[in-house]
Amino acid sequence: MKVIKVLNTSIVLAKRKDHKEIIVMGKGIGFKSKPGDFVDENEIEKIYVLENESMSSDLTALMKETPKEYLIMADEIISYAKSVLSSHLNEHLYISLTDHLFMATKRFKDHMTIQNRMLWEVKKFYPEEFGIGLYALTLIEKRIGHKLPEEEAANIAFHLVNAQQTDNNMNQVLLMTNTVKDILNIIKIHYRIELDTHSINYSRFLTHLQFFVQRLLEHKMLDSQDQELMSQIVNKYPEEEKCALTIQQYIEAKFELSIPDEELMYLIIHLKRVMSRN
Structure with a gap:
């Protein structure tokens, strides 16, 4: 696989032999690479396969401004969600959830609280998605030390509900x-x-x-x-x-x-x- 673009010191956009674009993560992998280089497979920690050009451009733009930890957390939350929910989850959830986690923690650090007026409804009508939201809050606290309010579990649940709506x-x-x-x-x-x-x-x-x-x-x-x-x-x-x-x-x-x-x-x-x- 060859590097297309360096996003930051730990993330590069690359292309496989089958021409699929992928996001490649690895400590220092971007620091040592430039466009056209072959990716050192020994340094790869995680690969995300991009399903289409739209997702490629969106995720590329997002990862230029977002620490990789948020994509890793989003990936863990989505993996857990897939084990709980029977529905298919749209791949763009990786983008929307990564961005939401980053912005939610940023608001929390800036002491900005946005009340979710649908908290009760989400807990009542979407208990599985809300449970995944609570799992996400526990993961966030464990990884970056911020204990976000319960409203954020409902916000994350909304992303999961929306991701179950597909073109089909x-x-x-x-x-x-x-x-x-x-x-x-x-x-x-x-x-x-x-x-x-x-x-x-x-x-x-x-x-x-x-x-x-x-x-x-x-x-x-x-x-x-x-x-x-x-x-x-x-x-x-x-x-x-x-x-x-x-x-x-x-x-x-x-x-x-x-x-x-x-x-x-x-x-x-x-x-x-x-x-x-x-």
């Missing part, structure tokens, strides 16, 4: 988008109002709907059978229940699927929140 399920993504749009229209018609699309509450409600529809399409809907709690919610929020039941009728007509009581309950709660603050 683009039709499902479009279906999810249109379904969310239809539900929002049902809400507008029911309450005869326009929602404040610039508010934090709307953003949070929209994310809940996206998660809700994704679980619907993946047949992973929540169903705890807690009838007592459901009765309390229905009695407390009768108008929101009417709207939720209209949404349920729409879902049943479009997908021939019923919404379990637990999902209906969370929908009522989120409707109440967004409507009371709209």
Whole structure:
């Protein structure tokens, strides 16, 4: 393999005999190399195969400004995620997660805290991804000594959720988008109002709907059978229940699927929140 570009003292961009571009890591490997040189295989610690030109340019640009430790941590987190999740993970996760880890620790060192308002939802609806996020926080503390807040576990979980969306399920993504749009229209018609699309509450409600529809399409809907709690919610929020039941009728007509009581309950709660603050 030949060196194409030296990214820093420990990382070079190289090309194999099959013309695949790769990122090669090794202590001092960039210090001793220049474009056109053959890579000393005895000094290689890690190789990342780049699937396409876009990923090659993105990762090359990222590694010019990012210490290699963050790519190594991202690689360990992704390897762990692959052992936990059954879904395929998009290769661009290496780029997005490496960049996120670097920026998250930078913000932490600068005493800048960004609150994740979806922490509860991520913990509830994506427990596996959130668990991987907690694993990542433990790894970060072990490797670089920073104990990041729990919100960062949810942020990392978001990256994992997004990485499970591939080109192969683009039709499902479009279906999810249109379904969310239809539900929002049902809400507008029911309450005869326009929602404040610039508010934090709307953003949070929209994310809940996206998660809700994704679980619907993946047949992973929540169903705890807690009838007592459901009765309390229905009695407390009768108008929101009417709207939720209209949404349920729409879902049943479009997908021939019923919404379990637990999902209906969370929908009522989120409707109440967004409507009371709209």
